[in-house]
Amino acid sequence: MEGKSTIVTRLVLPGMLNDQGILFGGNLLKWMDEAAYIAAKRFVSMRLVTVSVEKVKFHRPLYQGEILELCCYVKRTGNVLLEVEVKVSSECKQAAEKMLAAKGIFKFAAVDECNRPVRISTSADCIAQPV
Numbered sequence: 001m002e003g004k005s006t007i008v009t010r011l012v013l014p015g016m017l018n019d020q021g022i023l024f025g026g027n028l029l030k031w032m033d034e035a036a037y038i039a040a041k042r043f044v045s046m047r048l049v050t051v052s053v054e055k056v057k058f059h060r061p062l063y064q065g066e067i068l069e070l071c072c073y074v075k076r077t078g079n080v081l082l083e084v085e086v087k088v089s090s091e092c093k094q095a096a097e098k099m100l101a102a103k104g105i106f107k108f109a110a111v112d113e114c115n116r117p118v119r120i121s122t123s124a125d126c127i128a129q130p131v
Helices: 025-044
Strands: 006-011 048-058 067-077 081-091 098-110
Touching: 006 025, 025 048, 025 067, 025 081, 025 098, 067 098
Parallel strands: none
Antiparallel strands: 006 067, 048 098, 067 081, 081 098
């Protein structure tokens, strides 16, 4: 089951860089997790937590001034888990086209107010059921 895509845009600023003038990978991972969460939350409107980050690959370094586009979509849902794919493209200062910068898979679990797993429902009328 595929959901609609969610797109988040970020600008790489000076305070986000390492000593080599390249974006810290941890900053990008954080943004990817946040964007994936937004896509998952829009898809199910339930309480969610990140349970794993898989197959993350950085394809190219990112520099100050680059505009990033984080495109996410719900790739798969199970009873409790949602899988969101995130692809990060960058608009380089030198090139007019977008280039793949990173991608990864983020998995989220639906939980109740005590952080216990609950069944995922994509219907707004349904209430989460304990697993």
